Amino acid sequence: MGIIEAIKLITFEEAFEKGFVIGTKIGIEIGWQYKTYEVTKNLLFHTDFEIPKIAALANCSESFVKQVQNDLEY
Numbered sequence: 924m925g926i927i928e929a930i931k932l933i934t935f936e937e938a939f940e941k942g943f944v945i946g947t948k949i950g951i952e953i954g955w956q957y958k959t960y961e962v963t964k965n966l967l968f969h970t971d972f973e974i975p976k977i978a979a980l981a982n983c984s985e986s987f988v989k990q991v992q993n994d995l996e997y
Contacts (some may be wrong), residue, residue: 959983963991 949975962981978985
């Protein structure tokens with residue numbers, strides 16, 4: 924293996940590792956959003972709590988709760 928091939932291989936491995944880390948972070952973020960959406964939806968369906976209380980329990984913003992509420996109305 925020549926110098927050029929070795930550099931290409933190292934560059935590829937670094938890029939692959941960086942892509943894996945970024946993909947993992949994105950996957951975690953998507954999972955967090957899904958979990959928060961489901962918790963918020965369940966609190967809206969099964970309780971009579973006000974929006975600020977639901978936001979506190981679901982660890983999200985009041986605007987997120989309102990967004991979920993609007994989604995459920997359709």
